[in-house]
Amino acid sequence: MNDPMIIVGATGAIGSALARRLAAAGQSLHLIARDGAALAPLAGSLGASFQVADVLDDAALQSAVAAAGPRVAGLAYCVGSIVMKPLKRASVADFADAYALNVIGAARAVAAAEAGLRAADGSVVLFSSVAAQAGFPNHTVIGAAKAGVEGLSVALAAELAPVRVNCIAPSLTRSKIAAPMTENQAMAKAIAAQHPIARLGEPDDTAALAEFLLSGQAGWITGQVIGVDGGRSRLRSKG
Numbered sequence: 432m433n434d435p436m437i438i439v440g441a442t443g444a445i446g447s448a449l450a451r452r453l454a455a456a457g458q459s460l461h462l463i464a465r466d467g468a469a470l471a472p473l474a475g476s477l478g479a480s481f482q483v484a485d486v487l488d489d490a491a492l493q494s495a496v497a498a499a500g501p502r503v504a505g506l507a508y509c510v511g512s513i514v515m516k517p518l519k520r521a522s523v524a525d526f527a528d529a530y531a532l533n534v535i536g537a538a539r540a541v542a543a544a545e546a547g548l549r550a551a552d553g554s555v556v557l558f559s560s561v562a563a564q565a566g567f568p569n570h571t572v573i574g575a576a577k578a579g580v581e582g583l584s585v586a587l588a589a590e591l592a593p594v595r596v597n598c599i600a601p602s603l604t605r606s607k608i609a610a611p612m613t614e615n616q617a618m619a620k621a622i623a624a625q626h627p628i629a630r631l632g633e634p635d636d637t638a639a640l641a642e643f644l645l646s647g648q649a650g651w652i653t654g655q656v657i658g659v660d661g662g663r664s665r666l667r668s669k670g
């Protein structure tokens with residue numbers, strides 16, 4: 432049995448796509464999510480160990496990560512939120528909640544796994560957003576939190592080396608948090624057209640890069656923020 436990789440937020444669209452890819456490649460897995468009714472069958476179908484935890488409950492998160500064992504080959508923190516509202520409606524709690532979920536949760540998950548990651552020369556993948564480096568209206572809350580994830584990623588990469596830490600910045604990808612936009616046909620079409628590769632993201636677009644970054648094939652890649660965004664962060668679309 433190989434050393435396990437931990438996926439926090441394993442029941443999400445990207446987390447579950449990553450879990451399926453890694454399991455198909457023979458990687459042993461320890462899955463963490465807050466919804467036990469969704470997590471148990473997923474873990475069962477992949478032969479993975481699992482533990483239920485809400486990442487905002489730090490004690491539960493620490494114990495769920497520790498349950499992976501003393502050696503950890505990788506950790507992907509696939510938990511996150513999309514908060515869209517104008518600044519005038521964004522409360523102190525909105526900013527604090529987004530920071531707690533996206534930044535502090537990621538930092539605490541990695542802290543819980545640090546010894547195991549060091550023991551196994553492991554790798555970490557965190558998730559920011561295209562909205563961390565490109566400005567969009569109504570994105571102050573999530574843009575600020577996801578920029579925090581990018582800062583956290585480079586700081587962790589420096590502190591934990593040779594454990595590798597990288598960050599993926601997706602654009603709009605079909606998932607539960609994106610459903611209010613992706614399931615509105617007119618909105619989905621308009622947003623797709625903002626991408627030089629004119630479609631929305633699929634969870635596997637992002638999971639494929641996460642799988643690569645967690646693998647030994649990415650053994651000299653650390654401290655990077657990489658977009659999976661149809662070119663939206665760097666290019667003008669023709670449309």
Ligand SMILES: NC(=O)c1ccc[n+]([C@@H]2O[C@H](COP(=O)([O-])OP(=O)(O)OC[C@H]3O[C@@H](n4cnc5c(N)ncnc54)[C@H](OP(=O)(O)O)[C@@H]3O)[C@@H](O)[C@H]2O)c1
Nearest residue numbers: 443444445485486510511512558560603604606607608609
């Ligand atoms: N989808 C996009 O358009 C998009 C764009 C930019 C960045 N991202 C980032 O990509 C990552 C993966 O998201 P996704 O696209 O896969 O969305 P998703 O399917 O909605 O997954 C998000 C996951 O976060 C989990 N979660 C939320 N709060 C939690 C908590 N307090 N404790 C434990 N788990 C919690 C959710 O659990 P439940 O299933 O129980 O709700 C869900 O499984 C996130 O960091 C997200 O911010 C996504």
